[in-house]
Amino acid sequence: MIKILHTADVHLDSPLRSLAIRNSALRDVVATATRTSFSQLVDVAISEGVAALLISGDLFDGKERSARTGAFLIGELDRLGQAGIRVFYIKGNHDAENPITGALDLPAHVHVFDARGGKQQLAEDIWIHGVSFADRHAPDSLLPRFHAPVTGAVNIAMLHSSLAGASGHDIYAPCLVADLIASGFDYWALGHIHKRQVHSEAPWVVMPGMPQGRDIGESGPKSATLLTIEHGKIEVREVLSSVVEFVQTTLDVTHVTSDDTLRRMLRQHLTEIRQKITSPVGVVRLRLTGRPPRYWQIIRDKDIWDEQAHELAQATGALWIDKFQVDLLPPETETDTNGASEELAHTMSLIRKEPGFIAIAQEEIETVLQDLPVALRNSLMGDEATRDALLERLTKAGADHVLALMKGVGT
Incomplete structure (x- = not known):
């Protein structure tokens, strides 16, 4: 019996993009998460007695x-070498543009496949095949560069590919x-798409x-794959590896009638998330939805609820709030329909549409955004439509807050 551990898309030292993290201890965990998860995979490889890491x-x-x-990686590779574990590595699009990959003198037990393709014998009846990217862009299929499978052996092929395409990933x-299935290999060790998927057995x-996920868009537990090969047959098992798990969640607060009720619901919801996550730390983006009778009070006290959500998350011992979002609808019927607040709402609605106000608001937004990093600024104000949507969102939130201060008085 031979075991092999298969991973991809480690993205060593890639920053975990969670901008709202305010705790210094958590920032330290997040900053080293990609390294820690890779170290844990090395631990798994050693404890499982694998023959190779792909x-x-x-x-x-x-x-x-x-x-x-580079020093961190060499240290981890040395740990594998000391345990008698070989490493097979193909370069993906990020590796091809990274100068470290060409500068490091990797240990002898690490084999890097080049762009021409090749094969290496792992055991008497197991061969590893692979093709690396020559540069960042690979617009054509790399399948023609693979050597034919070795007859009478288990053949494992390593390929970094977007396959037929996936949302959020460029074509590489x-x-x-179907082409992979028909190629004659027994196991395709893929990489590039950050979401786990078994396409064929x-x-x-x-x-x-x-x-290890890097932001809220890469939510859920992350993992590697452990192969067990015996008598020419391959069994596969998922191995959890993420140190920080990102979670997107919504909580319907339609029936909330008091602060105590909302606080209890938040505590219960966060406790359930804590019980479900498999990683040591969870970073949560929490969105309140629904049409509660206390709509205006919640809008008025949003900053207070934001702080309480952070405290309740930390009280679980493992959760932290990335962002607290209030996406509520006002009650369908309200007692005050002709009072001062409704008149103010109408006035603010008219002001928000005036060209002079819009110009001033745009100028204020652009002044604030100048202090942000270029990439973040471009994502917020990338084009005219994005800018207009941001302006509408901010001015509406401001108007709602003013109304909430009036409508929430005395409650």
């Missing part, structure tokens, strides 16, 4: 050069799952996902 591309992240990253080394076509 890294199917994007071990590194982007163009940044870091001697500390495109191919069809006969033969195995496995996208392991990434070992």
Whole structure:
């Protein structure tokens, strides 16, 4: 029996983009999460007694050069070598543009496949095949570069590919799952798509996902894949690896009639999340939805509820709030329909549409955004439609807050 651990898209030292994290201890955990998850995979490889670790591309992240990253990686690879574990690595699109990959003198037990393709014998009846990216862009299929499977052996092929395409991922080394199935290999060790998916079991076509999510868009537990090969047959098991787990969640507060009720619902909801996550730390984006009778009071006290949500999350011992969002609808019937607040609401609605007000508001927004990093500023104000949507969202929130201060008085 031989075991092999398959991972991809490690993105060492890629920043975990959670802008609202306010706790210094958590920031330290988040800052080292990609390294810690990789170290844990090395621990798994050693404890399981695997024969090899497969890294199917994007071990590194982007163009940044870091001697500390290189030193960390060599240390982890040395741990594998001391345990008699070989490493097979193909370069993905991020690796191809990262200068570290060409500068590091990797240990002898690490084999890096080049862009021409090749194969390496792991055991008498097990061969590992792989093709690396030559540069960042790979618009054509890499399948023609693979050597033919070795007859009478278990053949494992490593490929970094977007397959036929996936939401949120650029097209790289495109191919069809049907082409992989028909190729004669017993296991396709894929990489590039950050979400785990087993596309086929006969033969195995496995996208392991990434070992550590980097932001709220990469939510849920992350993992690697453990292969067990015995008598020519392959069994597969998912191995959880994420240190920080991102969670997107909504809480319907339609029936909330008091602060105590809302506080109790928040506490219960966060406790349930804590029980469900598999990682040591959870970073939560929490959105309140519904049409509660206390709509105006909640809007008025949003900052207070934001703080309480942070405190209730931390009280679980493992959760932190990334962002607290209030996305509520006002009651369908209200007692005050002709009073001063309604007149004010009408007036503010008219003001928000005036060209002079819009111009002033746009100028204020642009002044504030100048202090933000360029990438974040562009994401918020990338084009005219995005700018207009941001302006509408902010001015409406401001008007609602003013009304909430009036309508929530004495309650």
